[in-house]
Amino acid sequence: MKRVILGLYSLLSVTIIVNGFGEISQNVWGSFGMSMLTLIFMTLPFLIEKRFKLEFPREFLSVLLLFFYASMFLGTANHFYTRFWWWDKMLHGFSGLIFANLGFLIAMFLQNREKIGSALNRILVALFAFCFSVAAGAVWEIYEYTMDEIFGFLYQGVGIHDTMTDIIADALGALIFALFLFFQGQGKIKMISEGEEKTTHDYGQ
Secondary structure (H helix, E strand, C coil): CHHHHHHHHHHHHHHHHHHHHHHHHCCCHHHHHHHHHHHHHHHHHHHHHHHHCEECCHHHHHHHHHHHHHHHHHHHHCCHHHHCCCHHHHHHHHHHHHHHHHHHHHHHHHCCCCCCCCHHHHHHHHHHHHHHHHHHHHHHHHHHHHHHHHHCCCCCCCCHHHHHHHHHHHHHHHHHHHHHHHHCCCCEEECCEECCCCCEEECCC
16 A cells, blocks of 8 residues: 555656646746645655654545645646636535544544544544534635735635635535544544554544
8 A cells, every 4th residue: 555655646746747847838937836835745744754753544645645636736736726616615525524534633643542432532533523624624714815815816716605615615524524433333443553563443442
């Protein structure tokens, strides 16, 4: 699986770099800057793993890479947000799932990866994952507003309507993941593991 992740990262990076040369030749510096920023964001998870001796679940990492690529490179640098009206809503829905998953990883890490099988613990973890995701969505809306005001972008489209539908999409994605956490019953979910050790951690047992 690790080779698959590295292969995906390499493939996406190559397309970004090749596209970057075209942006330079056309003097499209705004798109070029966003493309390079996409590369930085895609590299950050690997740097975090190395710096803190952690290992993100490979499935989560692959989805995160694709999200950065779709939102920053395709969405902003290549204007998919304006070409396809549904692109922004789709990504907000997926971001709700992704950030809720990240909230779950943080909750498990803070609990020192102990079993959280009791009903109360499942509720608390699911609630934390949901709230973390919705808060992340709100921060993203602040980012969009800031970019619109400072650089004249049109991230927020028609204003409050676009903002509210984005937050609703975030909340729905977060709710789906939170409900999955609570109702999954007996099973195992892959968690952050330290060093080279690959583990799974009990949830719902």
